């Protein structure tokens with residue numbers, strides 16, 4: 524498939540990125556990181572290490588104080604607000620605080636993500652049902668999300684993030700409130716999407732999510748990259764001079 528004219532195989536590229544929250548909280552320092560198209564990467568590190576901030580920088584919910592961020596060929600730091608939708612339509616984000624509409628039903632909360640991109644009613648109903656089945660929430664489809672447990676709300680946030688089959692999924696502690704069986708369901712959904720080509724970055728404290736597989740694990744410590752547990756980039760990753768492999772940081 525690859526030809527000389529095909530786009531590079533890099534989906535997310537951070538070069539020497541720093542983030543200081545005003546007045547002086549140094550949340551991210553000099554992080555360089557490349558995520559290839561179709562990779563699953565786990566982002567780990569202690570509470571306060573900067574995981575959420577890194578995801579927010581990639582999705583341009585925060586602007587970097589220094590450095591370059593390229594996502595799917597978009598220069599994220601320089602993107603004007605009127606063009607933010609070009610980036611956001613490529614990314615599905617599952618936040619730690621869910622950001623659901625508590626007065627609307629489960630089905631409505633998932634449907635909204637598809638309505639805003641003008642999906643047909645029949646598509647929306649089919650996709651919503653499919654996701655609710657995968658996440659074991661069909662029986663809750665007409666329940667207001669404000670009446671759900673945190674684990675149920677978490678799964679709805681994930682369903683909404685993936686509903687439009689975005690190119691990239693950024694998931695912040697996606698299994699933080701889930702038992703082992705439900706965690707396995709969520710991870711099965713992520714792996715299914717990944718097999719279809721989706722690039723996925725998962726911030727997590729839960730080592731069990733990555734100990735059973737050989738996906739890359741990147742550890743943040745006080746806002747800096749630490750030697751990753753699985754240091755190597757994927758096999759075919761060779762030198763892109765602009766990108767600093769995490770193993771060299």
Ligand SMILES: Nc1ncnc2c1ncn2[C@@H]1O[C@H](COP(=O)(O)OP(=O)(O)OP(=O)(O)O)[C@@H](O)[C@H]1O
Pocket residue numbers: 544545548549550568569570571572573574575576577
């Ligand atoms: N909006 C903000 N304003 C000021 N400081 C912030 C803000 N958001 C995060 N921070 C600080 O930045 C640092 C990194 O926070 P971040 O939420 O990115 O860490 P984290 O690794 O995701 O933590 P956790 O695992 O607890 O969610 C912390 O010191 C935090 O207090």
